[in-house]
Amino acid sequence: MPSLQTASASRFGRLVDVVLPKIVVAPTMVASLVCFYGFVLWTAWLSLTESRILPKYEIVGLVQYQELFSNERWWAAMKNLGVFGGLFIFFSLAVGLLLAVFLDQKIRREGALRTIYLYPMALSFIVTGTAWKWMLNPGLGLEKLMHDFGFSDFTFDWIVNPDMAIYTVVIAGVWQSSGFVMALFLAGLRGIDDAIIKAAQVDGANLPTIYRRIVIPSLRPVFFSAFMILAHIAIKSFDLVMALTNAGPGLATDLPSIFMYQHGFNRGQLGLGAASAMIMLATAAAIVVPFLYSELRSQRRG
CATH class of the missing domain: 1.20.5 (Single alpha-helices involved in coiled-coils or other helix-helix interfaces)
Structure with a gap:
């Protein structure tokens, strides 16, 4: 029992x-x-309906997409996203990698420096945008400071210049995100077997060659992860731009996320906003899926 x-x-x-x-x-x-x-x-x-202020569920086809692709503001926003996204991802990866390599040299006060580099990521994009708006304002920030020091010919008016305003968004975005990328790369660097590096040194390889030929290629999974995160941040960027430039001057810093919000919620064009959201999703998939496929394929071969 x-x-x-x-x-x-x-x-x-x-x-x-x-x-x-x-x-x-x-x-x-x-x-x-x-x-x-x-x-x-x-x-x-x-996105397939004629929804305005309230949703409608009768499908009318691709009318909203046709209207979206004939909208000049949408194409301006997509162009701005291409410029911002490309520069933001490239410089965030480059600065993050350089900072990680610098800290990987076992320097003194590494913990303090790592905290300083990571601190911007603890701030919200609203705070970052507002702070950089003050610093880049010609009447309040860097330009005024240089004038007060006696450099009366110094000018830095990118934030009010339609041709340069998008680059101020890149500067603020890289400042906030590069520390996080540094942390990813630093973790990858610390995971590399020291025996490999010592063996390369015994063979006569100098430090730059070791990093270029051995260390950085071994960080491919970290590059992939960092790229995915940065691409996600770039495509959905909204609060940073609104706080820094309010999508201006004109449409100089307008992005698809701002277009989607303003048309979907502020202008009573819910169907058009939904269509723009689906194009943003397709854009993200077009970026992520090929990289994901390539990474999985390389892992299977490995």
């Missing part, structure tokens, strides 16, 4: 071990499916 009770308790314990984790995880999974994939499908449906 005790053996039967023991066997029953054992079966019950195994059942609990199998079922309980699924019960615990199920609400989160359901919420994720509904709040992400469910609303993605809902947005895709709205």
